[in-house]
Amino acid sequence: MALTKTEQNNLKAIIGSSYNKLYSQFMSDDLTEVGNYRILRQIGEGSFGKVYLAHHLPTHRKVVLKSSAKSDPNVVREVFYHRQFEFPYITKLYEIIVTETKVWMALEYCPGKELYEHLLRLHRIPVDECSRLFAQISGAMYYAHSLNCVHRDLKLENILLDKVGNAKLTDFGFTRECASKNILETICGTTVYMAPELIKRERYDGFKIDVWSLGVILYTLLNGFMPFDEEQQKNTEWKIVNEMPSFDSTLLGPDAVDLLSKLLAKDPIDRPSMKEVLEHPYLQPYGNVMLEQADNILYKQRNNLLKFHSKLEKKLLKRLRQTGVDTHSMKHSVQKKKCDSLSGTWLLLLEKEKQRRKKNMTAPKKTKSVLSLTKVFDSNTSHDILQSKTSLLSVSNFEKILDEKETEEVVSVTVTGSASASGSSTTKEDTLDTEKVDEPISKDEVSVTPSTVATTRYSTAASSDKSSPIRLHSHHQKSASASNGTTRVNTTSMTRISTPLKNSTTPLKHGTTPLRSNSSLKNEHESKANILFTKVQNFFKQKKIKKITSLDNDNHHRHPSSHLLAYHQNDDEHKSNVIISRAQSANNIPKVRPSAYTKYATSEIVLHKINQDSSSYKKRLNRSDSSDSPSKSQHSSIEVNGKENIPPNTTTPNHSESKNTTKPKLKKFKSIASSEISIQTSTGGDYDSESTTRKKYSSHDAIQSPVSLPAVRPLSSISQHSNDTYLSDYSTDGYNSSKLSDSSKFALGSKAMSTELSQGSTGAKRFPRRELSIISNTSSTSEMSSRNDSFYDIATATTPFAGNSSLKRPFGKDPMSTRFDTQRSWLPTGGATSRVRRNGSWRRRNQNRLLPHSNSRTQFAIQEEISSSDDNDSKPKEDRMFSTTPVLSRLSPHVKPDIVLSDTEMTRKLSPSLLYHFDSDNEHEHTRRFTPLGTFHGFGEESEWENFDERNEEDSKSAISPADDEASIINEEKDDNIHCALPEEKIT
């Protein structure tokens, strides 16, 4: 049919506009998608890239996309170690996407943000809560140490909180394997968290510096301020080496003080192992549970039992196979920890399934039902309630229900405590049949559908209080019917009876309700009800145990007792109850009205609210001793989700009170990659004179220290001082040996110094000089060379493409060339041009990043080993790289064999450019898989990408959804309801 002229014009206009739309999409600067992820908004910024909240399109899961420039010297190290870790208290790494200029990491989203921010909000973490959080962090470290890996940058900023308030360790940029003790030399970390041996630039045991940092973290959490943090960095360093921070044992309790003093022992030998930390009384009961859980996971990991062994995983695989997914490749990707899109999808899908299943298993109302049932059958309450129950629910049916073990939720009874109008008539649907026995209940039939809940109120006979109804809610009314004055219940229906406690002694008034109240049946029913009560209790006990066990079976990460430790992640009400109960325990307030807090969206808000309630409750307590107050009586009867196991904490300080008295002295400490140690310390004074002068002061007089140092700590950046790097205090290149010896005057054990201080000695102490030659020799010749300590040697090596023209590059331009130019600038022989270029970039980045922050930063004085090794070896750096790779094969003997790579494979994997070739089996295929063009969708030229992070924040924000965190969580919940397009299989 011929189109009219107008129609033709309209059609042209439509095609034209679609064309333009597509074109503008191609040309757009805005980043909206990376691989399978849609970027929602920026949520943070690191030293080498930005952090975005994103959405995994195939599974509708929220993740964090962390971008790192390839010039980030630690990105390979971070990926390499992070992907080995599978622990509930370590952020999960789902996927790696490598593009022309960036490496993107898809990480588990932790909406609770950093522990640092949490602490700022609360000022101080209550002792019990602190014990739980610290057990989680310690558990993560125990796990990492068991795999012979050390973190080396533990700090509050690197611990995130998930949406239910569990701690998650992150940022493995400085991690390395550490098979034996006392071999590390690379100075890295953040000054205020650094152990004395690091400050003294001694060789160190990586495990022990982590333990020290944990001590700093624990101290800060408990006190609300840092143990060693002075305005002047030199003062901080001096304190770290010489002083023991003060502890308020009345506030913290003896156990916490004991643990702190062990963690912060100046001599690393005196510090406990992570196992000993977890076994410490302060961390109980959480510590032992964590230890067991971690051992369990380690055992499974070492025996390759962690993946594809659970029922859930098998079912999921089956469903995927039915959908046509290549499950063989998927399994392979996951097992080899390739972190590609296949394994990313699997991990996210599995997580979603677990969450869905847990949601189904822990329907919020069940908890209430159990509690209320206990209440209703409490011996103190009237047997009339039992009568009413037996009247309302036929015993035979009830027994039938109890016998039906498959039933997820049969009867839910709640104590509402609210008075409602009486005299409502019973509808046909709500009547109960005591005579008819129905068919067994199927799982499907008992699913809770709140929207179908109907309420029928029964008035009570001879009631003195007419506002005391028994309420019956029938969830599935379709099979309920009334007949001949009897009340009938279909066992397939969900029934909820609500009764106010205060009317428990009120006899039932049957009113218009055709209930059977025959007195001859009363006694019989009553005795049956007593038996029934026992049965009901046993039944729910069993259900409770079963629930916990099945949860644990499904989640191999969760130890059977882990409910003590971790908040359940997938049930809002349950989650809130747990949080509330713990916080109530921690704050010594009665466990009342858990539902009062459920409206608060996040755990922090809940905790904050509870803290408020806690203080007002305590005030009330002071006014009158209401031992039998309603709240207390409820407290005694309410046991929420097994939380009765948690001992109440008696030493918890009153939080709101402490807010007024304690002025937190917290600053945020950002990691920087760095040669800044040399820069900062080069401005410092002589430690000799400093230590001599300090002897005149008590340990708390640091502020009055007469040491004259620059008022503002240098915010130096590599870009400005890169030349200084190699001629600095800690350089081992021989140009500045005198400075180095100054700085190494700390070589004298701090113990000796402390002893001398405590004895009030006034004599000047000259510290023996650290021989430069020893450092140099160690660095260059020993097997335990500091070069081995550094990943730089490998990371800075040139791409194999550079020297081998037969190897085809994925792109015309070597994507790593910038990186290697950059890396060469670390070397004394580095080209000026590349350094200038890099400096420009770094100056900008570092300034952006450090402006809002201050003082100390993560330091990574790699120049020490690079310069020293260059002195001793004239071979080009690129060539030497390959000779150092066997060092990395010194991975933990416990690491799964598929992680330990052959030298060649290792070299390939560790070379940054070879991130394009994760899989040596099928290089070509995986090269394609990691090709940026394959993972990015429909955007401009490569230069666009390069420029992306150069744009100002406003620009990037405009490309991103404006949703805030809370909304994101809500969205996530919504998203979770969206099922993947998988066939619903019949699972037997």
Ligand SMILES: Nc1ncnc2c1ncn2[C@@H]1O[C@H](COP(=O)(O)OP(=O)(O)OP(=O)(O)O)[C@@H](O)[C@H]1O
């Ligand atoms: N998994 C996550 N969930 C939520 N927020 C995150 C996550 N990872 C990082 N962030 C946010 O992004 C910010 C920067 O991330 P991160 O500290 O990992 O970057 P970085 O480059 O490693 O920083 P640094 O230079 O301090 O080591 C964090 O402060 C945090 O607020």
